[in-house]
Amino acid sequence: MIDKGMPDAGMPDATGPAGRPVGRRIVLAMLGLGAAGVALGPAVRSGLGEVRASLSRVAPAVVPDDRGFRYFSVVGSVPRKDATTYRLTVGGLVDRPATYTLDQLAALPQTTVVHDAVCTDGWQVDAVPFTGVLLRDLLDAAGVRDEGAAVRFTCFDGAYSESLTLEQARRSDVVVALRMFDEPVPHDSGGPVRLFVAPMYFYKSAKWLSGIEVTSQVQQGYWEDYGYPVDGWLPGEEPVGA
Amino acid sequence: MPERVLRFSPAERAVHRATGLLFLVCLLTAVALYVAPVAQLVGRRLLVETVHEWSGLLLPVPALLGLWSGPFRADLRRLDRFTAQDRRWLAGLRSPDPHRGRLAGKFNAGQKLWASWLAGAVLVMLGTGLLLWFKFGLGFVPRAGVVLVHDAGAYALAVVVAGHVLKALADPEARRGMRTGSVRRSWAAREHGLWLDQKPKSPIPPPPYDGGSSSPSAPHASQAADDAA
Structure with a gap:
């Protein structure tokens, strides 16, 4: 009861x-x-x-x-690529489209860019050295046509994309990175090849980079479709007059 | 059949169930977002992030809706107030005799501390979570600090809620109280004697079946109601 x-x-x-x-x-x-x-x-x-x-x-x-990095991916699983399977294509509004293997990229002049990696989620890793080919070297080798004004990046995860204006892409702190902390970029960090756009939030630095395409105007990337700024400058890094 | 006493109203049980479910969704999506091996397995950041944000935002809503319920408000007042008996209960924790001084009302001192801590922690997680949600345009907020508090809060909440679940697993009658609403009188006398003392000494008799000609309520039942009021 x-x-x-x-x-x-x-x-x-x-x-x-x-x-x-x-x-x-x-x-x-x-x-x-x-x-x-x-x-x-x-x-x-x-x-x-x-x-x-x-x-x-x-x-x-x-x-x-993990040195403070956190694993972010927008898809369920990402295929693994190595020296034999990896390819980077450069195309779009260029005179000489090209496809690079990992070894061919490694044979080009290498530059190291050291900068904090700052995520929009609030974590950051101080002074990360990324080493690779300057993006502008690849663009110059391909010969950007006059109507080219922006660069679109695609990734072999099958979903992610990013973009920069041509002016941003030609900066000396934007690198197609093969090495991180002087070791090959690990798969979970976007290896074997990822972009590093030092002065911008880390979402602009596309992981698992597979395609570079010159376009006539900026095409929004993955997160920008969900409201992220297209110009993802870090606080205080935006060029004066930009 | 052992005599049972009412412990939790349907509204309180609904609040508990909804809050527990939302917390579980929060916890699982948090693991999928930030525990590296799980994150590598699950990926799908946009979906998991959206589910985590909304389940977190909704977490306090069942309790807020519960404020419509009198019994729920009454229990909030009980959880808020610490009496001299609660201090004796806490002192009893240090005593070698586990039962000395362990007299409790509807909630013992440990349950009161736990509930208050949880309420504060959920509000902190809600606040830091909202700061993290708005990724841009909050330059004056030190984001590293927000992440630190949200992370530390997540670990602390996981541990503290795990403790809650383990205590419940160890006490089937306490679980029955939350599941069905009523507990065995003998259990209530042992665990929450001061509360039981305030309830009527005897059950309210069933309605008379003699055609309804008798007085509307039995005298001793109304006496009990006066005692409790």
Whole structure:
């Protein structure tokens, strides 16, 4: 038999005073703690990174050394490409379309660009060295026609795309990267070849790069279709007068 | 059949069920977004991110809707207020005798602390989550700090909610209370004696079957109602 009783609504459990409102103080304290964490976060972050790095040296299986990178992909699974299967095509509004193998790219003059990789999700990895072929070298080799004004990038994950204006693409800190931290770019970081657009948010640096196409105007990339800025300059990196 | 007492109203159980479900969706999508091996397996960032954002935004909604319910509001007041008995209950944790001083009302001191911590943590996650949602145009907010708090909060919440689930797994009658709404009187007497003391001493008798000619309520039942009011 169920005892319906009377709801003792609002009554303190114990006889006597209703007790102190500790619960709401705890809620407020949590909010304060959260705000303090947000304010102190940038200082704490580097310390945590060192802790994580040392942990991954002790137990690499438990704490993988991701150097602070987080794995993002817009598709379910990405095919793996290596020196024998990888191809990079350069085409569109150019005089000399070309297809490069990994070895051919590695034989071209290599440049290292060191810059923070900053994700729109809030994480960042400081001073990442990316090494590869300057994008403008590939464009010059292909011979951009007069009507070419922008560059579109496609990826062998089958979905991702990005774009830059021709002016942005010719910058000396935009590199088609083969190496990261002086090692081949790993698959999870967009290897064997990815773009690195140093002065912009990391979503502009397309992973698993497979196609470079010169176009007459900027074609929005994957995330830009969902509201991201087409010119994804990092704060303070936008060229004056741009 | 053992005598049972009402513990949770249908509204409270619905709030609990909806909140639990939303939390599970939040947790699973969070794992798929940020635990590298799972993220590599799942990918599909736009879909997972959207589900995570909306389940997170909706997480406090069942409790807000629950404010329409009197029993739910009453339980919020109980969870908020700490009495001298709650301090004795906490002191009893350190005692070698596990039952000394462990008298509790509808919620014991541990449950009150847990619920308050959870409410605060969910609000912090909601706030930092919204800051992360708006990726651009919030230059004055240190994003590294927001990520740090949201990450640390996620780990802490996972641990604390796992504790909640383990405690429930260890106590079938507590689970039955949340599932069916009622608990065995003997369980209530052992775990929440002060609460049971405030409920009527005897069950309300069934409605009379003699044609309805008797008085509308039995005297001892209305007496019990006066006691509880």
